[in-house]
Amino acid sequence: AIVAAIEAALRVDTRLPLPGAAPGPLAGRHVLVTSGPTREPIDPARFLSNRSSGKQGHAIAAAAARGGARVTLVSGPVEIADPQGVATRHVETAQQMLAAVEAALPADIFIGAAAVADWRVEPSADKIKKSASGAPPTLALRENPDILARVAQRGAGRPALVVGFAAETRDVLAHAQEKLARKGCDLIVANDVGAGVFGADSNEVHLVTRTGVQSWPRLGKDEVAARLVAYICESLAAGGTP
């Protein structure tokens, strides 16, 4: 029944008009999406980052726009183009991403697909030089703000649906369930990034909610995006969290 419902929703989705034409299932909704990595400066030249390409997050923003939503995308540094019909804000660090997210709220749906750096480095104003002793420098790491948790744990003005992502290399479902509870979000889209997902055009995800797990086969990232938006529309239509 779930598969049939998703397929029905997808059939509707593929017939959706462009934004501005007839209203889609997300008409009147504001969807806020984060995507890509963040980049944490170490000095004027060096930085800490991660391999997120932004393909999955950007595809979700585009799918939400096709669904009729007003979409704001907050993107870290990526090599891909801004999605059409989406208001895109470009940021570099996790702190900048948090500020852009807070500026874009309120939203009906928050989808945190960005790979936000857990830690930043206390940056040096000048380029760090090799020391005469040959000893490597010490990077003083500091914990970054947790954007997903902050959005999920807002009081008034919390989005009706808060979706997080979990990129794991082992114990994928256990980590995702723990993350769902700890962050207070409604849905975690979990995937195993041990197997060449970064930069790829396909993705194999598990949807983890408080009531269970739904695993999808390996699909194109555009297809994952369309199915996720259909799933979200169903959840909202059912009047509650997934």
Place this chain on the structure above:
Amino acid sequence: AIVAAIEAALRVDTRLPLPGAAPGPLAGRHVLVTSGPTREPIDPARFLSNRSSGKQGHAIAAAAARGGARVTLVSGPVEIADPQGVATRHVETAQQMLAAVEAALPADIFIGAAAVADWRVEPSADKIKKSASGAPPTLALRENPDILARVAQRGAGRPALVVGFAAETRDVLAHAQEKLARKGCDLIVANDVGAGVFGADSNEVHLVTRTGVQSWPRLGKDEVAARLVAYICESLAAGGTP
């Protein structure tokens, strides 16, 4: 006289045929260029890197090819296309770049334009998780091989001309002179990266040799590349190091 000679060389350069046509001033020479950043993995998702775009190094490889040389380019991860007429090898880490450079030797001219990471991280096979205590992880840095010094200090098979780059944020010339001596190369192309050079299309460089400094005005990176190749051709024609 130097300016006139450079201008003369540039006039010749701009009339150069494409590789495979009539021979240019570098015909019969093998030029080995490195370009771009290196990317040092921390775990399957995270890495340490730097802001080098590869534009200057790639432009130099292209200019050397237009000068008639056989050119090998060893490039770190960049967003720009491989130059035409250049054999390009793609690498990620400093250790991979060193291996690709050694595999490409011997060369008549080595131009190390890449921003090779000075340090790598002892990588974790699994994604590093936040600890329960909230304490950030410690990144154990290890010094990377010094590709420029290794090439410059080869005995038999040392390229006739070894050119390094120095991206500095202060004391640019002093750091470049110290680097020239310490690494044993023939020429350092130094620039100040405090002022929006990364990713830009222009560059303001100083050519530092054992005998002096030649400063060029801010020029397009393609123009810097053409002038540098002309300068190298002159040095070789004069039968010695710059």
